[in-house]
Amino acid sequence: MAKIPIQVTVNGQTHQAEVEPRTLLVHFLREDLGLTGTKIGCDTSQCGACVVMMNGSTVKSCTCLAVQADGAEVTTIEGVADQGNLHPIQEAFWDNHGLQCGYCTAGMIMTSVELLQRNPNPTAEQVRAGLEGNLCRCTGYQNIVKSVLAAAERMGG
Amino acid sequence: MTTRIFGSGIRRREDPRLITGQATYTDDVNLPGMVYAAILRSPHAHARIRSINTDAAKSAPGVLAVYTGADTEGVLNAIPCAWVVPDSDVKAVPYPAIATDTVRYTGDAVAAVVAESRYQAEDALELINVDYEILPANVHAESAMNEGTPQLHEDAPNNQAFHWVAAGGDTDSAFASAEVVVTDTIIQQRLIPNAMEPRSAVASYLSSMGELTIWNTTQNPHIARFVTSLVTGVPEHKIRVIAPEVGGGFGAKIPVYPWEMITAFCSMKLGRPVKWTETRSENYQSSIHGRDHVQTVEIAGTREGKITGIRSVVHAGMGAYLSTAGPGIPTILHGLMYSGPYDIPNIKADVYGVFTNTTPVDAYRGAGRPEATFLVERMVDLLANELNLDPVEIRRRNLIPKFEDGFDISLGLTYDSGDYQGALDKVLEHVNYEDLRRQQAQSRGQVTGNGHHDHGHDHGHDHGHDHGHGHDDQPSATKELIGIGVTTYCEICGIGPSQVAGAVGFGGGLWESAIIRFYATGKVNVFVGTSPHGQGEETTFAQIVSDELGVPVDDVEVIHGDTDNTPMGWGTYGSRTTVISGAAVALSSRKIKDKAIGLAAHLLEAAEEDIEYEDGKFFVRGSPDRSQSIQDIALMANVAWNMPAGMEPGLEASSFYDTPNFTFPFGAHVAVVTVDVDNGHIVLQRYAAVDDCGNQINPMIVEGQVHGGVVQGAGQALWEGAVYDEDGQLLTGSMLDYALPKAHLLPDIETLSTVTPSPHNPLGVKGIGETGTIASTITIYNAVIDALKPFGITRLEMPLTPEKVWQAIQQSGKP
Ligand code: FES
Ligand code: FES
Numbered sequence: 001m002a003k004i005p006i007q008v009t010v011n012g013q014t015h016q017a018e019v020e021p022r023t024l025l026v027h028f029l030r031e032d033l034g035l036t037g038t039k040i041g042c043d044t045s046q047c048g049a050c051v052v053m054m055n056g057s058t059v060k061s062c063t064c065l066a067v068q069a070d071g072a073e074v075t076t077i078e079g080v081a082d083q084g085n086l087h088p089i090q091e092a093f094w095d096n097h098g099l100q101c102g103y104c105t106a107g108m109i110m111t112s113v114e115l116l117q118r119n120p121n122p123t124a125e126q127v128r129a130g131l132e133g134n135l136c137r138c139t140g141y142q143n144i145v146k147s148v149l150a151a152a153e154r155m156g157g
Numbered sequence: 158m159t160t161r162i163f164g165s166g167i168r169r170r171e172d173p174r175l176i177t178g179q180a181t182y183t184d185d186v187n188l189p190g191m192v193y194a195a196i197l198r199s200p201h202a203h204a205r206i207r208s209i210n211t212d213a214a215k216s217a218p219g220v221l222a223v224y225t226g227a228d229t230e231g232v233l234n235a236i237p238c239a240w241v242v243p244d245s246d247v248k249a250v251p252y253p254a255i256a257t258d259t260v261r262y263t264g265d266a267v268a269a270v271v272a273e274s275r276y277q278a279e280d281a282l283e284l285i286n287v288d289y290e291i292l293p294a295n296v297h298a299e300s301a302m303n304e305g306t307p308q309l310h311e312d313a314p315n316n317q318a319f320h321w322v323a324a325g326g327d328t329d330s331a332f333a334s335a336e337v338v339v340t341d342t343i344i345q346q347r348l349i350p351n352a353m354e355p356r357s358a359v360a361s362y363l364s365s366m367g368e369l370t371i372w373n374t375t376q377n378p379h380i381a382r383f384v385t386s387l388v389t390g391v392p393e394h395k396i397r398v399i400a401p402e403v404g405g406g407f408g409a410k411i412p413v414y415p416w417e418m419i420t421a422f423c424s425m426k427l428g429r430p431v432k433w434t435e436t437r438s439e440n441y442q443s444s445i446h447g448r449d450h451v452q453t454v455e456i457a458g459t460r461e462g463k464i465t466g467i468r469s470v471v472h473a474g475m476g477a478y479l480s481t482a483g484p485g486i487p488t489i490l491h492g493l494m495y496s497g498p499y500d501i502p503n504i505k506a507d508v509y510g511v512f513t514n515t516t517p518v519d520a521y522r523g524a525g526r527p528e529a530t531f532l533v534e535r536m537v538d539l540l541a542n543e544l545n546l547d548p549v550e551i552r553r554r555n556l557i558p559k560f561e562d563g564f565d566i567s568l569g570l571t572y573d574s575g576d577y578q579g580a581l582d583k584v585l586e587h588v589n590y591e592d593l594r595r596q597q598a599q600s601r602g603q604v605t606g607n608g609h610h611d612h613g614h615d616h617g618h619d620h621g622h623d624h625g626h627g628h629d630d631q632p633s634a635t636k637e638l639i640g641i642g643v644t645t646y647c648e649i650c651g652i653g654p655s656q657v658a659g660a661v662g663f664g665g666g667l668w669e670s671a672i673i674r675f676y677a678t679g680k681v682n683v684f685v686g687t688s689p690h691g692q693g694e695e696t697t698f699a700q701i702v703s704d705e706l707g708v709p710v711d712d713v714e715v716i717h718g719d720t721d722n723t724p725m726g727w728g729t730y731g732s733r734t735t736v737i738s739g740a741a742v743a744l745s746s747r748k749i750k751d752k753a754i755g756l757a758a759h760l761l762e763a764a765e766e767d768i769e770y771e772d773g774k775f776f777v778r779g780s781p782d783r784s785q786s787i788q789d790i791a792l793m794a795n796v797a798w799n800m801p802a803g804m805e806p807g808l809e810a811s812s813f814y815d816t817p818n819f820t821f822p823f824g825a826h827v828a829v830v831t832v833d834v835d836n837g838h839i840v841l842q843r844y845a846a847v848d849d850c851g852n853q854i855n856p857m858i859v860e861g862q863v864h865g866g867v868v869q870g871a872g873q874a875l876w877e878g879a880v881y882d883e884d885g886q887l888l889t890g891s892m893l894d895y896a897l898p899k900a901h902l903l904p905d906i907e908t909l910s911t912v913t914p915s916p917h918n919p920l921g922v923k924g925i926g927e928t929g930t931i932a933s934t935i936t937i938y939n940a941v942i943d944a945l946k947p948f949g950i951t952r953l954e955m956p957l958t959p960e961k962v963w964q965a966i967q968q969s970g971k972p
Contacts, residue, residue: 031187036182037179041437042891047892077176080177086176086177090176097861101354102174102180103352128901132900132901135897137405137869138691138861140867140869141868143861
């Protein structure tokens with residue numbers, strides 16, 4: 001299959017690559033760039049394990065082609081911490097037991113980053129609504145919600 | 158003394174790698190020269206394979222090989238069932254890795270493609286041409302044994318996989334002489350476990366050494382190695398199974414599946430590392446399902462509400478083949494639990510396992526015990542309803558009184574310790590039960606147009622209420638009925654002595670082992686054979702060692718999941734890891750301490766009897782300033798410059814722990830729901846759980862387990878269900894169609910606990926991984942039925958969708 005050249009900036013680093021037009025962004029990130037922190041939990045855009053930031057807003061990277069990311073700035077879970085310092089949301093997930101097996105966590109954290117950007121001071125209900133596109137089978141969501149609320153407070157929302 | 162580390166809710170040490178994306182799950186493993194396998198699955202639930210043409214696939218771009226059953230037959234042995242329950246005529250039918258002549262469910266493998274890339278492998282699947290002769294399918298557990306039903310296996314007449322009976326007391330005479338008997342049919346719908354990480358395997362075979370390494374998303378790498386050896390013929394000591402980070406299991410990652418055996422086969426054939434990762438839709442077809450019972454149940458009691466007997470006939474769907482632990486789930490782990498927390502003198506469970514053209518059924522969180530708890534707690538509520546007793550009152554009249562060391566139930570088990578009444582009291586007080594009943598009476602009054610009557614707590618009399626007033630003229634806010642569900646449960650956990658495992662046909666042991674190794678620097682590694690995958694034992698086991706030996710918790714690192722560097726263990730399931738493996742860690746710690754005392758005595762020139770230990774320090778009684786720290790001891794033991802005569806160098810201990818009995822966690826849960834009578838919409842308003850798992854090593858982790866468990870159980874009550882059509886097509890074949898619990902549908906779970914240590918466990922722990930799931934489905938179900946009481950509704954099928962509720966309300970004839 002003919003390949004298409006793309007240029008994508010991921011976590012501040014610019015990559016040139018040639019991809020098949022059908023390559024999913026999540027596969028490009030995981031397999032071409034080796035950024036395996038972004039997970040795949042489904043094939044129907046339900047689970048949110050694959051959420052990344054693209055040009056400042058979240059996308060499900062399983063539902064986005066790599067070619068659509070041409071010229072874009074992408075942030076994955078690997079790029080959330082600031083030079084080794086955990087992001088307050090990461091810290092809050094740790095402090096509040098916001099994860100068990102950790103498989104949904106990258107997506108949960110990425111979604112929470114956007115959620116708190118849009119609404120720095122959400123209620124528990126708003127957090128729950130904001131996580132509608134992210135599934136977790138382990139935590140029952142309770143400590144994820146608690147983590148996001150704690151992060152909001154820490155970030156001075 | 159500082160706060161004791163045992164019992165502290167410290168944050169988990171496994172988290173940093175997980176919150177930064179640095180953890181390695183199986184699909185994250187990439188090896189030089191690695192290629193990708195994809196599996197072609199049958200589109201038909203039941204068919205004969207007339208022919209397979211793989212020519213086009215073989216010449217597709219990037220394809221290295223295409224294998225069918227003809228290639229694996231005689232090379233890969235059949236996938237074994239590892240739980241052949243005795244005295245029940247189990248038909249261990251052959252389960253080939255790739256089907257040869259017949260496919261029996263839509264997940265059955267027909268061929269495997271190996272290609273340079275994932276996409277190429279999947280492209281090539283579409284080029285394989287299979288000529289099928291479609292056969293009629295049989296999909297319902299209930300009717301699978303009926304005459305004329307399509308047969309799956311020649312060796313299993315009438316599709317009967319097994320027939321198992323457990324009995325205690327004399328149920329026949331108990332029912333013959335009963336004052337009251339209530340009957341019900343309970344359907345435990347089929348569920349899809351849905352660990353967020355799909356299944357995946359990476360196999361790498363080193364032909365020069367005859368060594369096979371498999372990264373495998375498993376809950377039990379040592380069992381996986383054992384079975385991989387049986388299936389592939391590679392000797393066990395030449396196999397290394399690595400369960401790296403595992404993204405949840407819930408039972409679905411206990412079995413050894415054909416898929417990783419196929420992956421191993423491909424690597425052995427091609428001499429290249431091979432990765433296989435299923436898609437989610439593939440997972441729905443081919444990873445095990447849970448539950449799938451049809452139960453006909455009767456409960457017998459006196460007019461005073463004393464339960465005298467319970468009996469059932471259960472048809473348990475096993476799917477198309479017997480999965481690894483399949484037969485043990487509806488039998489041993491289900492039928493033996495019918496006494497719950499009650500003293501019931503006469504019990505009989507009569508269980509038929511049946512084959513259907515569906516995905517194999519095996520352990521799913523709770524595994525048999527949610528089905529049993531549901532059955533008991535539903536029947537208790539129905540009996541209460543019949544006798545016009547409050548659900549709390551009937552439970553009080555039957556609960557086993559508090560006991561600390563052993564209570565024999567009629568089915569032959571000995572419960573370890575319990576205070577069921579205490580748990581019930583605590584949860585009722587927490588939710589203010591009487592007040593809830595008042596609110597409920599009010600809601601009933603409003604909805605039925607009957608005003609704000611307080612009907613008291615004995616809501617058994619509500620049938621007589623005047624439902625004559627239409628409620629259409631009521632403001633919509635008043636059309637919600639409140640329902641309250643109360644459950645007391647007791648479950649079997651910490652499985653559980655190996656001798657019993659052998660007696661009940663489990664094809665392995667159930668002990669665990671742990672090695673503790675101190676280095677010269679005083680740092681510690683703990684190696685365990687069990688394999689946590691989200692439950693946090695890297696943290697709790699470090700807490701045990703820190704508590705026992707006084708080393709800082711951060712100086713202890715727990716290693717698990719790799720058969721090459723961990724001692725034997727049977728795995729993480731059945732809420733057994735902390736109970737059994739944690740006990741092994743404690744025993745090894747105590748051996749370390751014994752040796753340290755000997756060495757300290759030598760170094761301090763005192764007699765061993767005079768050495769005392771406190772907080773990581775060994776000192777001569779009466780002179781605490783003459784001491785050796787555990788780190789001093791570790792250094793000396795490792796350099797061995799000055800050891801007592803006859804003492805070996807090193808500070809390392811290994812223990813094997815086999816429990817003398819199961820543990821029996823228990824609790825009492827309350828659910829409060831509202832049901833909108835206009836549209837059947839149910840909202841879970843409150844959920845309060847009092848659980849007693851004995852001593853708690855890390856209460857934060859305990860609570861997390863309860864949250865997750867309760868929500869999974871809520872999923873079964875309200876949303877989840879795997880549905881097949883009559884042809885055996887899985888209608889709920891993707892996450893689009895299978896409704897999982899989501900954050901916005903749930904309240905905060907109110908978690909409380911009581912602490913009744915297990916008398917026989919070295920740590921006094923009982924297990925908490927499954928309690929939430931075991932209790933919550935029925936608690937929520939009973940709450941919904943309670944809400945619908947004014948309509949005379951006593952049963953509905955799960956999941957309790959608004960449509961079913963609305964239909965039932967319409968059909969009740971009570972406006
Ligand atoms: S992988 Fe599930 S939404 Fe993207
Ligand atoms: S922590 Fe396991 S799926 Fe969320």
